[in-house]
Amino acid sequence: MTPVSGHDWRNPSTWHLRTRLVLVAMGLLVAICGAVGVFSYASMDVFLTQQLDKQLASAAHRSSEFGRPESDNPGGRPDPLEARGQGIGTLNARVLNGTVASAGFLAGDASRESLSSADNAVLLALTPNGAPVDRTLSAGDYRLTAVRAPYGDVIVTGLPLAEKQNTLASLVWTLGVVSAGGLVLIGLAGTAVIRRTMKPLEQLSEVATKVSRLPLDAGEVALGVRVPESAAHPGTEVGSVGYALNQMLENVSNALEARQESEMKVRQFVADASHELRTPLTAIRGYTELMRMTEHFTPDGEKSLARVQSQSERMTTLVEDLLLLARLDEGQPLKVTDVDLTQLAIESVSDEKVMAPDRLWQLELSDEPVLVRGDAAQLHQVIANLLSNARKHTAPGTKVVTGVTRSADGSAVVTVTDNGSGIAPEFLGRVFARFARADAARTNPVTEAGTSTTAVATAVAAGASEGTSGLGLSIVQSIVEAHGGAVEVTSRPGRTEFAVRLPAVPPAA
Known part of the structure; x- marks a missing residue:
């Protein structure tokens, strides 16, 4: 399963708190319902068994008394099934000398039904101690008891377990339906209650999210968001x-x-x-x-x-x-006009060729003019500062390539790429900071002073030193952002590229 919106359903630790609370409540309710169901089933089973045993004892007594022989002739022994008060399904059998002399049960129409030989074998295996036992016969499940009568015969009496089993099955279905309905209702009600209870936490999260998206790093910020x-x-x-x-x-x-x-x-x-x-x-x-x-x-x-x-x-x-x-x-406000970045690049590279003929200056331009809306003087300074930065921080013989293209999303892209030694990784993150320079030993003493009063005074007072002021790239970033664009840098030994992206004028215009 693929995580959706940052949630992996295979990992419970990523679930919403309300989801976990609802599941815990449902789990507890399932456990309670299960315990109640097991206890109810066991209690009902004991109660019905005791009731059935009383009925069985009464039926066994009637069968034993009715089956008392009137003479020594076995044929004169009455059939226990003919005793009064025997209910439908009652089973009776007489065992003489290890043989089933007579056996049967009362069918639904009060007629006598015989037992099979397999049933007789089950009856013969009973111990005549009067203890009730459950056995399965061809006619169904029975509660049986075997009693040795005073006259020597073994009288077997049985009552069907169907009624007890039906009652227990009805209890199970009732508990299941009631528990399922209760789980659904409790789940819905619990979800609503927990969601309502967790609403303040969601409000706190919304406030924190809004604050996290505010530009707090610079400029005037109206922090009016509150819980x-x-x-x-x-x-x-x-x-x-x-x-x-x-x-x-x-x-x-x-x-x-x-x-x-x-x-x-x-x-x-x-x-x-x-x-x-x-x-x-x-x-x-x-x-x-x-x-x-x-x-x-x-x-x-x-x-x-x-x-x-x-x-x-x-x-x-x-x-x-x-x-x-x-x-x-x-x-x-800017002095906005249509500016051809291709022409600005050509002019800026031509100026740098005169100032530094010991570098290899190249142009990679689009076939069509790349126009943007902006201040021509400031955009010219952007390209000039990037080229000046490449000239000041690379050795003679370095190749510097200036490119002007239109990206797939319609933006105008100006790149200045050189094959110099690159920018140190620890300095790359603050290359656009004001008064930041990679090599303070060959420039003035101000290395990274921000815009504080002391930094300005030191920078101006250090004007007699050689090197750069550390403002060129900061000016590039400020101008580009004022035009609604962005500038980024990537560097490794042998390749450093500054890329400026600006909103371009559509070609049709």
Whole structure:
């Protein structure tokens, strides 16, 4: 049997609690009905047997007295069956000297019926001690007793067991029908009662399921789900669980609100700090260019001035990235147009060929244009950042393949694949985190600081260092998600692939 909806009927531990409770109740009821049935059957059997034995003793006494011989002539011995008060089915036999002298029973029409030789053999095997025994004869089952009369004959008397057996069979059928009906009624009533009793637990499960599906990891979250008051009374076991769950949800809601408020303050600080840094950075670049045009420096001075200019440009890029992330976090509207991803890929790869001619840059494009609705500048930055990431983290001679296709489900897919050394497995899970870098030794000191105030200040202050800022892939993820898409990465030694999926414009449009 194949498990359905996570339940394997071969494994009772996976059954619903209400199912197990109903089955346990039914099992107990079956055991009780069985015990009552066995006791009733045994009691009725004893009662009917005692009653039959009394009748048998009375019939045996009548037969013995009526069968007393009037003379020594055996032919003058009366037939015990002719005694008064003998009922239909009564069996009588006279045994003389180990031989059945006469035997028969009263048929339904009060006529005498003889016994077979096999029946005679059964009668001869009886011990004449007056103890009743059950035997099966050709006429049916009988309760027999053999008594040695004072005149020396053995008188055998028997009564049919059919009436007793019919009574016991009727009792069994009655108990069976009543028990089955009771089981059905108790099963239905028990299922309804248990289902009603378990309803609060189902409500708790629904609340927990709803909470588990909420995006609690980031952004503003309205945690308004609560257990109903009817299932949150502390006076009962289930109510205590519901009450505790509501208290926990209230605490989580307060924590989420505090986290959201803190995040908003940090984002506002990042935006304000980045905006304020643009003016002095522009001034530094301007004065640096002016000094290079108007002043004469020694070779060492020229190097130092060039260093100041390059690092001011690097810090300007970092500030622009921080501003872009702040705008994306605030959810500012996009400048949506029809964008041809094929053309963006061609332009981006052409730029990288100029910057890094020592890599092997290849394109794998669809025959038809792949259009999406989005911000052209931001989507261009997505592809450029992925190509820049491949360039910065691979050795010369690495092959980098950029692909643009339309998937079977109609989505637009942009892939950037290289045959470099790959990404370390322990770093793969946080490759899209802000300020996260796989090799801190060749970049600035900020390795993974999130978006805290200290991280922003350290990242900006470290602008004079070489390497990447650790924001490129984070910007890729934020832009793609703002466009309703997703980005994922797979990596192993010799092959690393970043895949971006975006909702595509239908080809007919």
